[in-house]
Amino acid sequence: MARPTEETAPEPPRIWEKTGGGAVLIGWACGQCGQRGLPRQYFGCERCGAPREDISESALAARGVLRSSASIERHAVWPVPFLMGEVELDDGPIVHSFLSAETAWEPGMRVAGDADDLSREPYLIFVLEEKPHGTHH
Amino acid sequence: MARITDLRPVHVAGIGLHPYQYPTETSYIELGLHAVREALADAGVPWPSVEAAFVGTARLGMAAGVPMLRYLGMTGLRVSQVENASATGSTAFRQAVAEVASGLADVAIAIGVDKALGKIAAAGTGITPISPAADIPFARYALLTERYLAEAGYTREQIAMVAVKNHGNGALNPYAQRRKKRTLEEVLAAPAVAGPLNGLQITPQGEGAAAVIVMSEDAIQRYGVARDRTVRVAASATTSDQAFDGQNADVALTVSATNAAYEEWGGDPKDLDIVEVHDAFAIEELLFVEAMGLCPPGAGAGELAAGSFNIGGRTAVSPSGGLLAMGHPLGPTGLGQIAEITRQLRGEAGDRQHPGAKTGLAHMVGIGPVCVVHILER
Numbered sequence: 427m428a429r430p431t432e433e434t435a436p437e438p439p440r441i442w443e444k445t446g447g448g449a450v451l452i453g454w455a456c457g458q459c460g461q462r463g464l465p466r467q468y469f470g471c472e473r474c475g476a477p478r479e480d481i482s483e484s485a486l487a488a489r490g491v492l493r494s495s496a497s498i499e500r501h502a503v504w505p506v507p508f509l510m511g512e513v514e515l516d517d518g519p520i521v522h523s524f525l526s527a528e529t530a531w532e533p534g535m536r537v538a539g540d541a542d543d544l545s546r547e548p549y550l551i552f553v554l555e556e557k558p559h560g561t562h563h
Numbered sequence: 564m565a566r567i568t569d570l571r572p573v574h575v576a577g578i579g580l581h582p583y584q585y586p587t588e589t590s591y592i593e594l595g596l597h598a599v600r601e602a603l604a605d606a607g608v609p610w611p612s613v614e615a616a617f618v619g620t621a622r623l624g625m626a627a628g629v630p631m632l633r634y635l636g637m638t639g640l641r642v643s644q645v646e647n648a649s650a651t652g653s654t655a656f657r658q659a660v661a662e663v664a665s666g667l668a669d670v671a672i673a674i675g676v677d678k679a680l681g682k683i684a685a686a687g688t689g690i691t692p693i694s695p696a697a698d699i700p701f702a703r704y705a706l707l708t709e710r711y712l713a714e715a716g717y718t719r720e721q722i723a724m725v726a727v728k729n730h731g732n733g734a735l736n737p738y739a740q741r742r743k744k745r746t747l748e749e750v751l752a753a754p755a756v757a758g759p760l761n762g763l764q765i766t767p768q769g770e771g772a773a774a775v776i777v778m779s780e781d782a783i784q785r786y787g788v789a790r791d792r793t794v795r796v797a798a799s800a801t802t803s804d805q806a807f808d809g810q811n812a813d814v815a816l817t818v819s820a821t822n823a824a825y826e827e828w829g830g831d832p833k834d835l836d837i838v839e840v841h842d843a844f845a846i847e848e849l850l851f852v853e854a855m856g857l858c859p860p861g862a863g864a865g866e867l868a869a870g871s872f873n874i875g876g877r878t879a880v881s882p883s884g885g886l887l888a889m890g891h892p893l894g895p896t897g898l899g900q901i902a903e904i905t906r907q908l909r910g911e912a913g914d915r916q917h918p919g920a921k922t923g924l925a926h927m928v929g930i931g932p933v934c935v936v937h938i939l940e941r
């Protein structure tokens with residue numbers, strides 16, 4: 427994917443982490459009603475209004491199903507063109523993020539934030555999910 | 564809980580606009596005063612008759628109102644500033660209507676004025692987005708358009724037809740920012756921006772002003788305003804985000820706000836003569852005419868192609884040219900819709916007059932998300 431230049435790249439924020447089980451997105455969870463969401467925030471629960479004391483950090487697996495993709499041809503900061511995807515995470519929330527240019531995408535394809543790619547990229551990029559090597563998934 | 568129309572009747576009595584235009588060095592004061600003076604002349608009332616002003620601006624920053632209105636003569640009227648993203652002008656209108664409906668004023672004015680300045684409050688939330696490029700509205704709408712094309716089986720040409728209709732309407736509107744009729748070929752060939760959206764299927768950046776004067780029955784009699792040029796406010800509804808589980812929030816809000824407005828009005832959406840829709844992106848018109856019940860889900864493109872939404876069709880949708888062609892300077896936009904509907908219901912819309920127009924609906928969504936809907940009736 428296209429990368430911003432040194433001058434245009436903002437400081438990478440902590441929005442994801444590499445774990446043994448693959449990349450996770452850092453979101454929030456409500457201790458009162460169980461609602462989870464992205465991106466992380468500590469202001470209160472969007473569903474039940476529980477205060478910040480009830481809001482904790484929650485890791486959501488960076489994998490899910492592609493709902494839509496679009497090529498962005500004009501942008502103030504990022505070199506164009508680049509691909510954006512709308513992904514319904516297995517853990518619930520729908521996110522918009524960069525999408526790898528190396529796949530001919532169709533809605534319904536499985537995607538994952540690749541941990542190795544993520545460790546080099548400042549921002550989340552979804553790639554085609556690899557088929558599991560084991561017998562379970 | 565009372566609705567605005569449960570209180571006393573409110574009528575639109577005067578409308579004024581500064582044409583929407585690409586950014587210039589013109590002072591916002593000049594833009595705003597032009598619209599206010601036109602609205603006063605239209606209603607035939609003097610400035611000192613106005614008791615309260617609601618100044619809608621999304622981009623000018625604080626204290627835009629009195630430094631502008633003082634040049635009409637400092638009458639000491641009540642002035643408040645209103646901001647509600649794209650729905651700023653619509654919300655200023657609702658506030659002015661509520662002021663008169665409640666009896667706090669007999670004459671109030673809503674003014675929308677903006678220049679292409681400033682930034683949105685998202686910069687100060689302290690929340691880091693998942694992706695820095697995901698929050699730009701045209702990326703969001705490109706993804707939505709791609710999904711809609713796949714799910715509804717629509718083609719790019721069908722969506723581009725929204726822009727063909729609205730550029731055609733805008734060509735007939737002297738207040739529109741884009742006044743050039745476009746063919747389907749021209750719309751499809753415009754420079755790409757995101758996914759299927761291109762420059763002619765996205766609202767342009769711009770500036771302008773709009774003003775609407777509302778009055779009580781008492782005031783209409785007292786000032787001798789021509790009764791055949793006033794238009795009654797039949798419903799006012801506004802909602803904010805309550806969507807979960809992957810629904811498109813703008814669509815969900817449009818359903819709830821229009822349903823609330825229909826209930827207040829007591830009419831059926833199929834009886835609407837004029838509808839002004841938030842069509843910042845061409846795809847939105849199809850999504851919203853379906854969400855507001857002008858046609859069944861998935862039938863929007865077919866109805867559009869059949870001419871149902873043309874001027875002279877079943878319901879004229881965005882006869883002003885909509886946000887795509889009339890423009891979307893933010894603060895003025897929702898008030899520009901009220902002005903267009905009023906002009907249509909008066910039968911004063913000239914070349915773009917929809918025959919026999921008696922009822923009209925104005926719809927705006929805004930970042931939040933929020934949605935504001937008004938119904939006007941003769």
Ligand SMILES: [Zn+2]
Pocket residue numbers: 456457458459460461471472473474475476
């Ligand atoms: Zn909760």
